Amino acid sequence: MLELVANVTPVTGERMNRPLMRILLSAGVLALAGILIPAVPAGADLVNVTILHTNDTRGRVQSYYYRSTKPLGGYAKRAMFFQNKRPHAKMNWLTLDAGNILGYTPLSYYLKGEADTQLMAMLNYDGCGLGPMDFVVGGTELSSRISESGLPFICANVLEESSGKYLGEPFKIVEFGGFRVALLGLADPTTPSQLPADRTRGLTFRDPRMVAAEWIPQLKSQADTVFILSTLSLADNIALAVTHPEVSVIVSGGQMAELQVPLKVDGTLIVQAGRWGSKVGVLKLTFEGDRASGYRMRYFDEQLVEMDGAWVENTDYLSVVAAYQERLSKEQFALVIGSLGTDMPATKINSFETNLGNLFADAVRAATAADIALLDAGGFRGGLKAGPVTQGDLYQAYPGDTRIVVGTLTGAQLAELLSQAAANVGNDGFLQVSGVSFGIYDRAAYSIAVRGLAVRPDAVYEVAVTERIARGIEGLTGVHPLSARKLYPYLVRDVVENFLAEHSGYTNELEERISYFAEQPVEEPVVPPEPPEEVAEPVVEETAEPVEVVEEAPVEEPAPLEETAPDEYEVIAEEEVDVGLAPLPPEEPLEVPAPVEEPAEEPAPEPSVPEKVEGNLVGSTGVEKEGMTYDFSVREVTVEGQPALEFTLVMRNSGESHKMLSFPTGQHYDFKVYKEDSLRWNYAYNRYFTQETSSLALEPGEEVTFRAYWDGATNNRIPLQENLYRFVAEVTTTPQQEVSFIALYTPLAI
Numbered sequence: 001m002l003e004l005v006a007n008v009t010p011v012t013g014e015r016m017n018r019p020l021m022r023i024l025l026s027a028g029v030l031a032l033a034g035i036l037i038p039a040v041p042a043g044a045d046l047v048n049v050t051i052l053h054t055n056d057t058r059g060r061v062q063s064y065y066y067r068s069t070k071p072l073g074g075y076a077k078r079a080m081f082f083q084n085k086r087p088h089a090k091m092n093w094l095t096l097d098a099g100n101i102l103g104y105t106p107l108s109y110y111l112k113g114e115a116d117t118q119l120m121a122m123l124n125y126d127g128c129g130l131g132p133m134d135f136v137v138g139g140t141e142l143s144s145r146i147s148e149s150g151l152p153f154i155c156a157n158v159l160e161e162s163s164g165k166y167l168g169e170p171f172k173i174v175e176f177g178g179f180r181v182a183l184l185g186l187a188d189p190t191t192p193s194q195l196p197a198d199r200t201r202g203l204t205f206r207d208p209r210m211v212a213a214e215w216i217p218q219l220k221s222q223a224d225t226v227f228i229l230s231t232l233s234l235a236d237n238i239a240l241a242v243t244h245p246e247v248s249v250i251v252s253g254g255q256m257a258e259l260q261v262p263l264k265v266d267g268t269l270i271v272q273a274g275r276w277g278s279k280v281g282v283l284k285l286t287f288e289g290d291r292a293s294g295y296r297m298r299y300f301d302e303q304l305v306e307m308d309g310a311w312v313e314n315t316d317y318l319s320v321v322a323a324y325q326e327r328l329s330k331e332q333f334a335l336v337i338g339s340l341g342t343d344m345p346a347t348k349i350n351s352f353e354t355n356l357g358n359l360f361a362d363a364v365r366a367a368t369a370a371d372i373a374l375l376d377a378g379g380f381r382g383g384l385k386a387g388p389v390t391q392g393d394l395y396q397a398y399p400g401d402t403r404i405v406v407g408t409l410t411g412a413q414l415a416e417l418l419s420q421a422a423a424n425v426g427n428d429g430f431l432q433v434s435g436v437s438f439g440i441y442d443r444a445a446y447s448i449a450v451r452g453l454a455v456r457p458d459a460v461y462e463v464a465v466t467e468r469i470a471r472g473i474e475g476l477t478g479v480h481p482l483s484a485r486k487l488y489p490y491l492v493r494d495v496v497e498n499f500l501a502e503h504s505g506y507t508n509e510l511e512e513r514i515s516y517f518a519e520q521p522v523e524e525p526v527v528p529p530e531p532p533e534e535v536a537e538p539v540v541e542e543t544a545e546p547v548e549v550v551e552e553a554p555v556e557e558p559a560p561l562e563e564t565a566p567d568e569y570e571v572i573a574e575e576e577v578d579v580g581l582a583p584l585p586p587e588e589p590l591e592v593p594a595p596v597e598e599p600a601e602e603p604a605p606e607p608s609v610p611e612k613v614e615g616n617l618v619g620s621t622g623v624e625k626e627g628m629t630y631d632f633s634v635r636e637v638t639v640e641g642q643p644a645l646e647f648t649l650v651m652r653n654s655g656e657s658h659k660m661l662s663f664p665t666g667q668h669y670d671f672k673v674y675k676e677d678s679l680r681w682n683y684a685y686n687r688y689f690t691q692e693t694s695s696l697a698l699e700p701g702e703e704v705t706f707r708a709y710w711d712g713a714t715n716n717r718i719p720l721q722e723n724l725y726r727f728v729a730e731v732t733t734t735p736q737q738e739v740s741f742i743a744l745y746t747p748l749a750i
Helices: 018-032 075-085 114-122 139-149 208-222 234-243 315-332 355-368 391-397 411-422 492-502 559-563
Strands: 045-054 092-097 158-160 171-176 179-186 203-205 225-230 247-252 263-265 268-271 279-290 294-306 336-340 372-376 387-390 404-410 431-434 436-441 444-450 460-466 483-488 514-516 612-625 628-639 642-653 659-663 669-675 678-682 694-698 703-710 723-731 737-745
Touching (some): 045 075, 045 247, 045 294, 075 114, 075 279, 092 179, 092 225, 171 208, 234 263, 234 268, 268 294, 315 391, 336 492, 355 372, 355 431, 355 492, 372 411, 387 391, 411 444, 411 460, 431 436, 612 737, 628 723, 628 737, 642 669, 642 694, 694 703
Parallel strands (some): 179 225, 247 268, 436 514
Antiparallel strands (some): 158 203, 372 431, 404 460
8 A cells, every 4th residue: 555645844935926826725735635545456557757857057067155165066966966866776767857957157158058968968867948048058059059969958849930840859758668758848938038139039939838738638648647847937837737637747947946845736746956956856756557547646755955065076077077167268268358448456346436337337338228227346256457358357357147137217216226325335235337426425325416417306217237136135125116127138247248349448437426425415315305395285185196205205106016017026015815724625715816915094905805704803913123013913704604713914114215025935924823832833834835035025104914814723633722822923034023922712613
C-alpha cells in the first residue's frame, strides 16, 4: 500500500498574485493532506521517475557569493551533485531546465552563450525550455548555439518567420523501459517586449494556450504522460493545469521563485527551484498503471537542494570555465569601444556631482529622450581613465546588469524623490542626474530646476531611471508614483557603450547639477510645498481640483494607476480577503473580489464574502508604530450559513510621507490563536507562498485590509473549548510587526 506524503511545512515565498491565491484556496489544503492510496491493482506496473530540475540560471556560469560566506551555484557544483544522484539504482532519471539559461553576466552575454550551452550539454540535460533571457544574444546566435552544442532546447511556440521552422524542437519523447514521457516546451510570449527589437527580429511567438491545445492531445496519444517546460507566469501555468489535466508536471521558470512544495492543481504538479542555479529541485514521482488503461501519479515528493559548500567543484568544468574566461579577457574585454579626453574617477560619486555620473546619466537621457535621467550611485564600482576605453573598462566601472525604466512624475513627486536622494549622501541611494539640477541642505532638495526652469509641482516630467531605482531600493520610495512605466530594454552599460562609440574623445565639465547650501535657502523646499492660501481653502469637497495642495498629492496621485494595467515594477495595495475554514468550500474563494484598496469611512462598504452576517465582537486593539497604525479586530460572523470568526487587520499609513514595506516572501500577513504559549491555529498553515522578495507601497492616508476566517478548530482539526486565548495579527515585514489581545472564546454555535 502506498501513501501520498507531502511536506506540510508552510511554504513562504515572494509576491502572491491573485490567480495563484485563488487556486491555493480551492486546492491547497487537499494538495498537502496525507491521502491513503488503495492497494496497487493486480498486474499494474509501478514506474519511478526522479526529475532533477533547474531554472533561471541567467548566465551564472561560475559560483558566486550572495548573502553567504561560501560560494553558491555554478555548473561545477551542479555537476558533482548530478554525479552523486544519477548512479542510484532502481530509478529513472530525467534532467530538465525550464529556461532562462543565458543572461547578462559577462561570460554569458559577451560570449553569446557559448560557455552556458557547452556546460549544459556536458551535464546531459534531457530537455531545456526557452525564456526571455535566452534571447539576449539574439535569435540567430541562439539558433547557432543550439546547433553547435546539441543541447535539446524544446519550444513549441517560437518559430522563424521566414521558414516556419521551430527554434529548437517543439517536443521530445523520453522512454524508460516502455514508459514514455512527452516533453513540451512553452516560452513567455511577452519576450519581444522585454528585449531590444533586434534580439527577436524574424521570430514569431505564438499564443502558448493555442499551442498547448494543438500539441497536448497529440502527445498524450504517443506517450503515457506529458511534462511541460514553461517560462510562463504562475497564473498561466495554473490555467494550463486546469485546462489540460493530462499534464502531470510543469517545470516552471521566469519568476525565480522557490516552490519548496510543489503547487498541486488537481493532478498536475508545478515546480520551480529558484534563481541563479543556487538550488536544484529533486522531484520524485511514482506512476502506477499500464499501457492499456493508462498511468496515473500515485506518489510525489520534492526537495530543493542548495548548491553550497557541501558540494565541491568538478575540475573538468572549472577548466572549461577558465578557458572561456581567458577568451573573454583577450577577445571581448580588450575590445576598444571609444575614448575619453579626461579622467573620470568614481570617487565621491555617492555624495557629489561627478564627470563619470554625468557621462552615464547623459547617455541614458539621450538614448531614451526623457526629460530627466537618474542613476543610483550603487551601480558604479570604478572610474574610467582618459584615452581608449575598452569593454572591460566599462564593465569594471559599471558591472550591474540593470536596464532602464521610463515613466512620468509630477514636479512634486520628483522633488520628493530628489530629497530622498539628498538624505542618502554618502550611500548607494545617492543619485547622479541629467536634465535636472538641485541644491542640498539638511537632507532636503531645494532650488530644483528641469533644463534650467524652476520645477512646477503640478507639471509632469518624463523620467528615466534604472531598474534598481524603479524597485525603490536604498529607501528611494519616492519612485513608486512613477506612472506610465515602460521598459527601455537595454543595459545601462550598453547605452553608455553606444554613446562613447558616437563621441570620440568625449569630455565634459561639472555643471553644478548637484550643489550644497551652507545656510538654509530663503525659499521653502519644493517638497512639500505649503502655499498658505491653498492650505487655508475652506472648500473640502473640491479636494480633487487644487493640484497645488501637495498634502493631497500623495493621496490623489495613485488614482490614475487604477486605469492602467500594472507592469512588473508597480505595487498596488489591494484588499486581501481569504478564508481559513475547513472544510474549505471550493467555490467560495473564487467569488471573493480583489479591489484596489481605497480609504473608506464605513466598516464594510460592500461585503467581501457573500451572505456574511456580523455578530458579537470578540475583541479588538490598535497600535501605532513608526508612522503606521494597525487596527486588529475579531468578530463572530455567519458566512453562507456557517458560523466563523472574522479576523480583520487594517494597516494604514498615518505619516506624512510614502511608506515602503518589504516582505522576505509572498506572505504579507498571518493570523494566529494561542493558548498561553502554545500555538493552536494559524492562517498560513498548509498554504503556499512564492519565495521571492516583495514590497508594498502606501501613500499617506492609504490603507490596506487583510482578512481571514476561522471555524474554531486547531490546525489538527480539534475544536477548541471555551477559554481565554491570545489572538494575534502579524504583518510579515522585516522586521515583523505584531498586534494582539487576550479575549474569551466561546465555541461557535452550529
